[in-house]
Amino acid sequence: MVEAVGRRSGRLLAVLGLVAVVLAAYDFFLHRRLAGREGDWQRLQAQSRAVDPLPALVSLATLPDAARARAPELYEAAGALAAQAAQEGDAAAAEAALRRAAERARGSASPALVMGLFFRARGRYDLALTEFARGREAAPLDAQLPLQEGLTYFSMGKRREAEARFQAALALDPVLSDAWLGLAYLHNTPAARPQAIAEAQRFCRLRPRASEGHALLARLDLDAGQPAQALAEGRAATQARPADYAAWFALGTAQAATGDVAGAIKSLARAAALNPSFAPAQFELGRLSLQQGRREEALRALGAAVALAPDSGEYRWTLAQALRQQGDRETADREARAAAALLAYDREQKRLTKRIQDHPGEVSYYEELAALHLDHGRPERALPVLQTALARTPGSPRLQELLQRASKTQPAPPPPP
Amino acid sequence: MTPPSPQPERSEPGSASPAPAAALSPLARVGAVLLAAAGAGLLVLSTLLWSRIIGWGEKIEPLQREQQERQAVAAAAEDSSSAAGRVRLGIFLAQHGQGEAALVQLEAAHALAPEDANAAYSLGKLALMQGDTRQALPPLQAAAALTPGNPQARLHLGLAYLAVDQPEAARQEFEAALQHDASLVEARLGRALSLWSEPMNALAGPALQEAARQEVQSPLGRALQVRAWLALADPARAVAAGRAAAAAQPDSAAAWEALGEALVASPAATPGETEAALQRALELGPRSAAAYEALGRHFLRERQFARAVEAFQAVLRLDPAAPRLHAALAQALASAGREAEARAEGEAARRAETARQQVAETLAALAGRPADRDLSLRLARLYAAQGLYDWAAAALGPALRQSPADAALQRDLRLYQEMARE
Numbered sequence: 134m135v136e137a138v139g140r141r142s143g144r145l146l147a148v149l150g151l152v153a154v155v156l157a158a159y160d161f162f163l164h165r166r167l168a169g170r171e172g173d174w175q176r177l178q179a180q181s182r183a184v185d186p187l188p189a190l191v192s193l194a195t196l197p198d199a200a201r202a203r204a205p206e207l208y209e210a211a212g213a214l215a216a217q218a219a220q221e222g223d224a225a226a227a228e229a230a231l232r233r234a235a236e237r238a239r240g241s242a243s244p245a246l247v248m249g250l251f252f253r254a255r256g257r258y259d260l261a262l263t264e265f266a267r268g269r270e271a272a273p274l275d276a277q278l279p280l281q282e283g284l285t286y287f288s289m290g291k292r293r294e295a296e297a298r299f300q301a302a303l304a305l306d307p308v309l310s311d312a313w314l315g316l317a318y319l320h321n322t323p324a325a326r327p328q329a330i331a332e333a334q335r336f337c338r339l340r341p342r343a344s345e346g347h348a349l350l351a352r353l354d355l356d357a358g359q360p361a362q363a364l365a366e367g368r369a370a371t372q373a374r375p376a377d378y379a380a381w382f383a384l385g386t387a388q389a390a391t392g393d394v395a396g397a398i399k400s401l402a403r404a405a406a407l408n409p410s411f412a413p414a415q416f417e418l419g420r421l422s423l424q425q426g427r428r429e430e431a432l433r434a435l436g437a438a439v440a441l442a443p444d445s446g447e448y449r450w451t452l453a454q455a456l457r458q459q460g461d462r463e464t465a466d467r468e469a470r471a472a473a474a475l476l477a478y479d480r481e482q483k484r485l486t487k488r489i490q491d492h493p494g495e496v497s498y499y500e501e502l503a504a505l506h507l508d509h510g511r512p513e514r515a516l517p518v519l520q521t522a523l524a525r526t527p528g529s530p531r532l533q534e535l536l537q538r539a540s541k542t543q544p545a546p547p548p549p550p
Numbered sequence: 551m552t553p554p555s556p557q558p559e560r561s562e563p564g565s566a567s568p569a570p571a572a573a574l575s576p577l578a579r580v581g582a583v584l585l586a587a588a589g590a591g592l593l594v595l596s597t598l599l600w601s602r603i604i605g606w607g608e609k610i611e612p613l614q615r616e617q618q619e620r621q622a623v624a625a626a627a628e629d630s631s632s633a634a635g636r637v638r639l640g641i642f643l644a645q646h647g648q649g650e651a652a653l654v655q656l657e658a659a660h661a662l663a664p665e666d667a668n669a670a671y672s673l674g675k676l677a678l679m680q681g682d683t684r685q686a687l688p689p690l691q692a693a694a695a696l697t698p699g700n701p702q703a704r705l706h707l708g709l710a711y712l713a714v715d716q717p718e719a720a721r722q723e724f725e726a727a728l729q730h731d732a733s734l735v736e737a738r739l740g741r742a743l744s745l746w747s748e749p750m751n752a753l754a755g756p757a758l759q760e761a762a763r764q765e766v767q768s769p770l771g772r773a774l775q776v777r778a779w780l781a782l783a784d785p786a787r788a789v790a791a792g793r794a795a796a797a798a799q800p801d802s803a804a805a806w807e808a809l810g811e812a813l814v815a816s817p818a819a820t821p822g823e824t825e826a827a828l829q830r831a832l833e834l835g836p837r838s839a840a841a842y843e844a845l846g847r848h849f850l851r852e853r854q855f856a857r858a859v860e861a862f863q864a865v866l867r868l869d870p871a872a873p874r875l876h877a878a879l880a881q882a883l884a885s886a887g888r889e890a891e892a893r894a895e896g897e898a899a900r901r902a903e904t905a906r907q908q909v910a911e912t913l914a915a916l917a918g919r920p921a922d923r924d925l926s927l928r929l930a931r932l933y934a935a936q937g938l939y940d941w942a943a944a945a946l947g948p949a950l951r952q953s954p955a956d957a958a959l960q961r962d963l964r965l966y967q968e969m970a971r972e
Binding site for chain 1: 575577578581582585586588589592593595596599600602603606607609610613614616617620623624635636639643651654655657658660661662664860863864867937939964965967968969970971972
């Protein structure tokens with residue numbers, strides 16, 4: 134009897150247990166499915182919110198040349214979209230989509246122009262120049278292509294080539310304002326300053342709603358020792374485009390030069406708020422705050438400036454002063470040592486670059502400059518120097534040795550702020 | 551004798567029942583109860599999980615549809631050599647809150663096919679929805695010229711004229727729209743409002759009241775309704791209509807702009823609500839001249855003169871030719887104690903009024919000779935002198951279509967295109 138009861142109990146418990154296990158497994162499965170659904174929702178929600186610039190960019194890449202000529206503002210839109218596509222999302226997918234678009238829009242310069250803008254935004258200047266040259270073949274009368282070449286050369290620091298391309302663009306379209314602005318930037322040297330001023334003024338006449346010309350004129354006037362004129366230009370820049378951080382920076386530096394430190398701090402703070410990653414505004418704000426004895430603000434702004442540009446000896450030196458005033462001697466000394474090293478590196482770099490400019494055929498200066506970069510853990514700076522030198526003297530064993538060293542060395546991590 | 555059949559044992563009261571559970575040991579009984587409870591709990595849990603899965607499914611479905619549409623539109627844009635694909639992409643982007651990118655696509659479509667009325671209309675309509683009347687007017691003019699029988703194109707052109715203070719031109723467009731579609735409530739409302747805006751037209755009051763009471767659905771229609779109540783000096787009804795518009799279309803710049811304008815006129819409105827409504831309008835349509843103007847008037851009322859000056863300067867960057875805006879800036883500058891600047895701005899207001907009259911005369915002359923080269927050039931130069939470079943470029947269009955090889959026209963067009971860049 135007891136045995137039968139035990140068997141029956143066992144059977145019942147087993148059945149109930151089995152049902153519970155099946156239900157638990159089913160619930161587990163449902164829970165997994167629910168989690169999957171939640172994940173799907175989050176993914177789709179993120180995709181829905183994300184602004185994908187690629188379809189719009191591809192659409193501009195397939196636009197016929199005549200249509201682009203009718204709406205010049207589309208060049209700017211293409212530049213902004215290309216920069217967004219290059220920095221966000223899947224750059225390889227973007228490149229593939231643009232290449233497919235180029236296949237379909239043969240005979241038009243649009244795909245080459247858009248591809249060039251995309252490559253330049255990715256820092257691949259050589260590919261950008263190839264694309265712009267291809268575009269120029271398709272549309273030899275389109276001034277945008279030499280203009281974009283000029284801007285690319287300017288980004289590469291090749292001033293002579295940039296100037297030639299800007300002039301070529303202006304020969305095709307004398308009212309192409311960006312080419313005038315490019316020339317004004319190139320001529321921003323003591324010797325060519327009057328020319329730069331004339332070119333920037335030409336830009337301002339052609340683009341009355343733009344702030345860039347006034348901001349550059351403010352800088353040129355400051356360099357020429359004309360702070361009152363610089364102030365007027367700075368004000369014109371902020372009035373033309375109040376959301377332009379560079380305009381507020383120009384106004385702030387002009388105000389500082391005329392002795393209006395309170396106004397300068399306000400303008401520089403506005404520039405820093407509009408673009409928190411613009412290191413010069415943070416630095417000037419910190420420097421002026423330090424002068425005014427506003428130590429907390431100075432430390433905050435200088436810390437931000439050094440975090441944004443850790444290679445700047447000047448920024449670190451000023452930060453060291455602020456730290457010293459705050460009483461933090463240990464950190465101040467560390468910053469001062471880092472600053473001294475960076476300033477010495479910078480001085481030597483400038484000296485050797487000048488020597489190379491004056492004696493482009495003297496390979497020893499290239500060797501010295503490349504070795505200097507390598508000694509400071511900057512192989513990415515040494516490589517282009519070595520490539521230029523090797524193009525001149527391909528067989529040099531010293532250059533080969535430095536090249537090997539450069540390709541083995543990892544770039545130094547930025548020093549801690 | 552039959553043996554007596556065995557009687558079932560009678561259970562004693564309180565003793566175990568003959569049911570199967572009775573056959574279980576007490577421990578098994580506890581286990582069974584626990585397992586049954588666990589099973590029931592698990593069943594409840596699975597029901598709950600299912601209901602949540604179904605709930606998520608309902609949430610996911612529209613997003614999946616949107617994703618499919620996004621992929622289809624992107625594929626169409628990649629393949630498209632036509633304006634239609636770009637218009638589709640532009641409309642899709644606008645519907646998904648990417649107004650700037652949408653405008654670029656529609657501009658590209660309009661540049662690709664200037665004779666495509668749909669591309670012109672879509673570009674003008676989107677710019678108008680974002681409050682950018684200056685950009686809206688030229689493509690809407692082109693759309694109305696290409697398809698004079700399209701009531702929507704005529705209606706939107708009328709709305710654009712109304713926004714730039716050209717009530718007579720607006721009324722003509724609203725009447726043309728009503729000729730082709732008498733059921734257009736917005737056109738009736740717009741016509742009544744433009745009649746009211748014309749000077750010496752006191753008889754328009756009853757018609758405007760009647761039109762303002764009509765049921766409207768579109769954001770621009772609701773905005774018109776708000777302006778109608780404001781014109782009738784009934785800010786309470788204007789605010790009510792504005793709130794209804796913003797509640798019905800919370801993503802519409804036009805709705806928030808209208809609510810903001812109503813709140814500025816209402817003595818009962820709180821400064822916080824007014825500013826918030828107008829800032830929302832500017833978030834959705836950063837080039838909304840009406841929102842900046844209302845914001846300027848709000849700051850003037852609140853005696854925040856520096857902010858009023860900034861707001862009026864912003865609106866003058868968008869609409870540099872409006873005399874009333876120069877006058878408003880002059881007032882704000884004078885209130886802020888900037889007398890010299892206020893006087894200069896007062897002068898600018900007078901000059902703008904003169905230029906407005908000259909433009910009106912030239913437009914009247916052009917109505918009879920639309921492709922006249924000299925008149926087109928004169929109009930373009932008048933616009934350029936007022937800082938309306940995009941209108942100047944558009945004004946050369948008819949003459950250039952007539953003589954596309956005219957070097958002087960081409961040179962001026964290129965210059966105005968460049969000057970219009972921002």
